[in-house]
Amino acid sequence: xxxxxxxxxxxxxxxxxxxxxxxxxxxxxxxxxxxxxxxxxxxxxxxxxxxxxxxxxxxxxxxxxxxxxxxxxxxxxxxxxxxxxxxxxxxxxxxxxxxxxxxxxxxxxxxxxxxxxxxxxxxxxxxxxxxxxxxxxxxxxxx
Amino acid sequence: xxxxxxxxxxxxxxxxxxxxxxxxxxxxxxxxxxxxxxxxxxxxxxxxxxxxxxxxxxxxxxxxxxxxxxxxxxxxxxxxxxxxxxxxxxxxxxxxxxxxxxxxxxxxxxxxxxxxxxxxxxxxxxxxxxxxxxxxxxxxxxxxxxxxxxxxxxxxxxxxxxxxxxxxxxxxxxxxxxxxxxxxxxxxxxxxxxxxxxxxxxxxxxxxxxxxxxxxxxxxxxxxxxxxxxxxxxxxxxxxxxxxxxxxxxxxxxxxxxxxxxxxxxxxxxxxxxxxxxxxxxxxxxxxxxxxxxxxxxxxxxxxxxxxxxxxxxxxxxxxxxxxxxxxxxxxxxxxxxxxxxxxxxxxxxxxxxxxxxxxxx
Numbered sequence: 001x002x003x004x005x006x007x008x009x010x011x012x013x014x015x016x017x018x019x020x021x022x023x024x025x026x027x028x029x030x031x032x033x034x035x036x037x038x039x040x041x042x043x044x045x046x047x048x049x050x051x052x053x054x055x056x057x058x059x060x061x062x063x064x065x066x067x068x069x070x071x072x073x074x075x076x077x078x079x080x081x082x083x084x085x086x087x088x089x090x091x092x093x094x095x096x097x098x099x100x101x102x103x104x105x106x107x108x109x110x111x112x113x114x115x116x117x118x119x120x121x122x123x124x125x126x127x128x129x130x131x132x133x134x135x136x137x138x139x140x141x142x143x
Numbered sequence: 144x145x146x147x148x149x150x151x152x153x154x155x156x157x158x159x160x161x162x163x164x165x166x167x168x169x170x171x172x173x174x175x176x177x178x179x180x181x182x183x184x185x186x187x188x189x190x191x192x193x194x195x196x197x198x199x200x201x202x203x204x205x206x207x208x209x210x211x212x213x214x215x216x217x218x219x220x221x222x223x224x225x226x227x228x229x230x231x232x233x234x235x236x237x238x239x240x241x242x243x244x245x246x247x248x249x250x251x252x253x254x255x256x257x258x259x260x261x262x263x264x265x266x267x268x269x270x271x272x273x274x275x276x277x278x279x280x281x282x283x284x285x286x287x288x289x290x291x292x293x294x295x296x297x298x299x300x301x302x303x304x305x306x307x308x309x310x311x312x313x314x315x316x317x318x319x320x321x322x323x324x325x326x327x328x329x330x331x332x333x334x335x336x337x338x339x340x341x342x343x344x345x346x347x348x349x350x351x352x353x354x355x356x357x358x359x360x361x362x363x364x365x366x367x368x369x370x371x372x373x374x375x376x377x378x379x380x381x382x383x384x385x386x387x388x389x390x391x392x393x394x395x396x397x398x399x400x401x402x403x404x405x406x407x408x409x410x411x412x413x414x415x416x417x418x419x420x421x422x423x424x425x426x427x428x429x430x431x432x433x434x435x436x437x438x439x440x441x442x443x444x445x446x447x448x449x450x451x452x453x454x455x456x457x458x459x460x461x462x463x464x465x466x467x468x469x470x471x472x473x474x475x476x477x478x479x480x481x482x483x484x485x486x487x488x489x490x491x492x493x494x495x496x497x498x499x500x501x502x503x504x505x
Contacts, residue, residue, distance in 0.1 A: 086417075
């Protein structure tokens with residue numbers, strides 16, 4: 001395994017979930033679904049802290065080949081030679097339960113209708129809907 | 144005096160019991176190892192979340208220009224309504240595990256009552272629910288729905304009506320079956336919601352802390368309001384006695400479970416550095432926003448962590464209890480065998496005397 005001081009031009013990528021360390025590999029590039037849109041980290045990137053929304057984390061190159069994970073909410077720290085991702089949920093796209101996601105989507109729409117003028121509830125409904133939509137898109141490979 | 148047949152039956156039955164308790168001990172030991180591993184694997188995430196929050200706190204002001212505190216979970220109020228989460232087990236046969244927790248919780252409840260505070264109980268695990276359900280009434284909520292805008296939107300609100308000083312607000316009977324982060328998130332959100340609405344003014348959790356088989360104690364930890372990140376505000380309620388430690392140590396030894404606290408893994412050490420490098424990070428978002436999303440998660444991980452530790456502690460307690468039961472069964476078998484042999488000997492002696500005296504009478 002490459003250590004943090006490598007000069008190979010590869011990023012050390014870690015994906016941590018509440019249950020365990022899911023991934024500890026190297027990659028040439030990492031795509032991240034930040035709240036403000038997708039961003040891609042390469043070796044030597046400027047230090048960055050960002051919140052992740054729902055979407056796909058994609059790894060390219062490196063010792064384990066291309067990999068895709070669906071994440072729903074997370075936090076990422078990008079350092080020049082390392083990317084550490086905290087993800088509340090991380091799944092392989094094929095692990096996604098499509099029916100459950102569709103049920104979530106419906107639930108999100110219901111919440112949205114019930115939110116009325118409450119901004120907090122409105123935000124929550126939007127986030128539920130967004131996660132469900134992204135989940136469905138990811139499961140169907142539409143990204 | 145009992146006859147030989149009865150004693151033989153009794154011995155057979157105790158032997159069966161011993162076999163069952165021995166099997167239970169091995170099962171508990173295996174479950175304990177797994178629970179310990181799960182708790183270990185969950186640590187990096189919790190550590191990283193704490194580190195990044197600490198780092199954010201250092202870089203931003205918690206109080207903005209107009210004097211508002213940045214996050215509702217940092218707001219401290221006078222404690223009038225206190226919520227307490229009590230984590231016990233789902234099953235018995237675990238020595239004093241469940242009763243120790245309910246006893247400790249009761250101490251806390253009594254103390255708070257004497258200060259005139261109201262309490263909401265939130266029991267986790269069937270044993271805790273059983274202990275409180277009969278004694279205290281359930282909290283009542285008035286469900287209110289308003290429809291407006293030509294039935295296009297609805298406003299839903301649950302209003303709490305407190306009738307008793309001590310009430311059971313919610314029960315969590317299935318949370319321990321498979322301690323799953325999503326379920327804990329739902330529970331934490333409900334509690335945070337009540338805290339933000341000022342239905343409750345502080346939140347505590349009573350659980351069995353587990354460092355290793357011989358380092359356990361029942362503690363009460365303050366969850367809300369958050370005073371200082373990363374430090375657990377813990378008060379010990381019940382420590383292990385030397386005797387208990389010895390019994391637990393012996394049980395662990397015979398079941399092949401390590402009694403030492405597992406060492407910090409490499410990733411855990413690195414987790415402390417998450418988001419804390421001495422560089423100028425580019426922030427993708429305003430710190431207030433990050434804060435708003437990170438704080439509830441911090442609370443969730445703390446509850447998750449407590450549940451995992453309590454799970455490990457329950458298995459450890461069951462392992463120790465069944466080990467003691469196995470040993471007692473062995474002792475009982477020895478003493479019963481001794482009595483049986485004595486009775487048999489006495490019967491033989493009696494028969495010989497009868498034969499001899501019969502022969503002499505001829």
